[in-house]
Each structure stands twice: as structure tokens, then as C-alpha cells.
Amino acid sequence: MTGERTAEVVLTGELDITTYADAEKQVTAAEQTTPALLIIDLAGLQFVDSTGVRLILAADQRAREQSRRLAIRLGDGLARRVFAALGLLDKFDVLDTQPSGPP
């Protein structure tokens, strides 16, 4: 990483409508540390549906409003498939662009 102040949120378990609020809390808590770069890691989620996309869209909106960079990790499983299916891989700063690549 560079010298800029970075916060990272690693989400685990299942991310769907029933766990959205908790995931959002984790993200907003990280945002409150006012990092220059916020990384949200979805790679380790056992399940994620379009709720995960909603979480990232909202975080992206706030990042733009608050002049913060947002980046995401998708891994090579379900999270990447969800984002790919919705045509979103080129809409975000995806750090792990190589599936199965090093973090």
C-alpha cells in the first residue's frame, strides 16, 4: 500500500437483505475514521446477492461526496460473479483484478 490512510472492511458470512444493516454499519464505522482510501472486501463472503451491489453503490456515492477513494475486492467466487453479471466490473476500482491472484 501507499502511504495514504487506508481503512479496510472485510465482510464475512452472508450478505443479503437480512444482514445488510449490519454490513452497512461496518462500512460507515470505517468511513468515520476518515480514510483517504476505503477498501471493502467481499471476497470472503459465503453468500452475496444484489444486496452487496447496493452496499457498494451507496458507499461509492458517499465516497464521491466526501472525496474519498473506494476500492473493492471480489475474490474469484460468487461476489465476482454477481458484479460481473450486472456489468459492474469496470464501474469500480476492483483491486484483485486477477481472479485467484495475490491480494
Add this chain to the structure above:
Amino acid sequence: MVKYATRLHDEAHGIAYMETLVAPVLERPERARPRRAHRVDPAHVRAEISHGLGPAEVLTRLNAAMLRQIGDSPGRFATVAHGQLTLTPTGATMRLANAGHPPPLLLRHGNVVPVEAPGTMLGVYPDVAVTEVSCTLHRNEMSVLYTDGVTEARGTDGFYGPDRLEKVLRAANVGAEAVADRLLADLDAFHSGVHRDEIAILVLEATP
């Protein structure tokens, strides 16, 4: 001609799916407020089609209309698969554009073939990339459109998933009504608890 069969688990949320050959999936901000969902208006889609526009252009315009309508409301979006059917002497051809919806599945000679037409979901970005593909439905072949509530249905053994969907469709290759019924019955048998997402199924069949 083309016959079709539709099955819904929840009439209130799938009705737009029935009304047109368009498959809107409603991405709801919260379960408790389904009425404020980002709804795709079937009338709007029909109006664009009546202008003679092809599927990709219809979806591009629909995206622009959604952006005007909802403005900057992060997290609301919709996926839409839109096919335009033309009858031929031996069946039908379908021009398809797909904005992030699960790919329609063609049932052909006992095989299940996805019709891939990658595209960006609607309602968030002014610039959506929507591709258009054509496929042929020969007599007795079918095309199955479904919402991701199907593949993401939960059972005690995990998620329904694309593999089980394909297996059921392959075994049920016997007419639109029967395919739709068997799929919904298998979903009901599989699933436990409350369905968390809409389940809507549309089966098109080219018939003599």
C-alpha cells in the same frame, strides 16, 4: 406461433413480468417498503417498442428514463432482459438485450443453452453497455426466463443454484406449461422458510 407460460410466487411483485415479454426484477431498498421499489414501468417499455426500436435501444432509453425519474438514489437499480420475437414459418427468432438479468435459457433437443448478452444493469449509470444478440426458437424449442430469486432460493442443502435449474429444465422438456409447473414445483419442494426474493418464470415455446 409462440405459446408462453408464466408462474409467479408473488403476484404483487411479478405482475409486470406477466404483462410484457420483458422481465423486470425489482431491486428493493428494503423489504418493508416494497412500494418504493425501483419499478420498471411496462407501459414505458411498450411505448419504446411501439416506436420500432430494437431491444438494446429500448433498454438504453429505459435507463435514461429511470435516471430522470429517480435521480441520484444510490442502491436502486433494475435488471431487465428484453426480447423481441418475430414469428417465422418454422418457429420464431428472438432479438435479445439483457441489462444484468440472468441469461435466458434455451431448451433445445434436451440441452439447456444460455443466451448470453452481457449488459449493464439499469438505473444507476448514464452510460450503459447493452449488447444485442439473436437466437432462433425452432418448433417445440423453448426459452426460459427467470428471476434470480429462482437460483438464490434457499433450501436446507444450500442454494437452488444454476445446476439444479438446468437439471430440472432438461428433464422437463415437454411444453411451456409443464416446464413452468415442474420448475415451480421443484422450487417449492427444495426451498425452506420464506422466499427472500421474487420468483418469476416465463417460458416461451415455439409451436406449430
